[in-house]
Amino acid sequence: MSNSPPTSTVEEDSDQQAETISAEELAAQVELLTEENQRLRDEYRRARQASHRRTALGMAGLGTLAGLGGILFPSSQSVLFALAGTGLFIAVLTYFLTPEQFVSAAVGERTYAAHAKTGAELIDSLGLSEHRLYLPTEKRPEESDGNGGIDGGIRLFVPHHREYGLPDSNQLKSMFVVTADERQRGITLPPTGAGLFDEFESMVDDPASELPELAAQLADALVEGFELVENATPEVDIDGEQVTIGISGSRYGGVKRFDHPVASFIAVGLAREMQQPVTLETTTTDDDRTDYVIRCSVGDNQADGQMDNQAIEQADNRVDGRRRGMFIPWSDDGRS
Template identity: 35%
Template sequence: MSDDGYDSSTGQDTGDPRDSDSTNIPVGDVRTRKPSWKRKLVGQNRSFGRPAFTLFVLGLILVVGGIGLPDGRPVLLALGGTGMFSGTLLYYLSTEPLLPAQVCTDTNSVFSRNERLLVQELDFQDIRIYVPNLTESTDGHSTVRLFVPSSSDYVLPTKSSTETLFMNSPSPNRGGIALYPSGTMLFRRFQKISTKKSVTSPKFLVEQVMEAVTDQFQLARTATGTVDTAGRRVTVEIGGSRLGRVDTFDHPTSSFIAVAFAEAIQKPIRVNVEQSEVSESHTLLFDFVEPERKPTSGRYEG
């Protein structure tokens, strides 16, 4: 048996011999051990659990003080009752766990890196186009797919050609991959929560989407969007991204915005990201690909 408690003859981990308590604790007890009530209170939602617990304790102290101090009893009892009520209310209204932003960032960065390496390995183009109506909408999911062409002189895919991930075609300009965007589920939640009537005009839609980025999903600290006079390009300034760099492959923020516009306007949209040289902000350029117009690179065939 080695120093770390691994028995090579049996292939079993016998525990750390330096830990005198490890052999005295049954495995079943460890697995069924439950956190204390205080850990439950704080652990359910670290952002609100501690304030709720603090408010409740302070309110309880004031109530006890009011019982012992007749002169200030009305005020102390009122403050104490308010504190206990506020703590209880805050606790029960915040039982849904919250993931730290860094956890989400680290998880997304791995998926983004794998997708980027896949595109590089296949020698596909550095072009990202979100195309609507390429899949059947089930359970309210978006019909948008992220298309990455294999040729610079590409042809945008049709619904029948995206039944699989890889689109193999005898014609070299019809090949590529069609991925489900990372912003699909965010768009679905955006549709469910949004109380405003859905619009199809880019100028009105940009206000709703920017509000969702900063307030509803808190993907970034600031987000401002403008639409050019021709209505063919949406420029978005993202500052203080809470999910890392926005210029990564299919980043949730840019993906959500692209899916929202592609679904509402019902036109393919190409995304480019530029990083500011003087700050940590990013500029996202969303260009609509008109069916009757040839885009900067590639063309559309309906």
């Protein structure tokens, strides 16, 4: 009589052992990949820092050579000593101001993508219009708390109705704008471009007060200052008070998305310096040299006239299918 274990039991033990080995191997591979990923990050950071420090050493070498040349050639001493001082000064600055951390454009774009999706879903759920307006608040930043708060003295207003009106500045403090005038209802949010414009103001001594010069400064900051785009070409219609900027090579993806940093920065900058409402429109283009066109109309461009009851009812019906389980301030239940 054979004492060998049943075939089914042996197969089950083998399967369990294979599963155990497979799980252990996967865990080991995950650990190895994690370590390799961290090693590559550290190596990339060291490589970037090494590049800056090699530049610093090169400038230090040139400064030292110029200093020695000043000693060996007294006739050119003043020029060579000046070059030596300049080279050594730049070397010190470059070495000690080498950035310790680098944030890739991909990381920033993914961070913004969550904000864009949230804004788009909010607008769709509330049935808001397609208009985007950047409105100055009651006080300029320097007149309030010194830094303008998170919105920098500008709020992004998305009206409920297509035939909209502009709410008073004191209505812009809260997210939901609920007024007696149906045309002025909507939502207001802090724009992504507010922080960028604060940084822009620290980069330039004095932002231009005239529209053409200001548009040129803002476009230049996108390319040279923040490196958010590869190219930005501004055009200004002074009579119509409209600024058009062609954008190519956006490092934060599609510029048509909700409150995109590139378009938001332009609109916030114009609204802050002109102290007027700015209507923003972003479109794509088939031009080989331009990917997107940002149009900013400066001034009060609100629709004229009052909405009749039928127009209000039609606009409200756009959100009927989205109201279930959601409080909407300007809905029938929340309407004052």
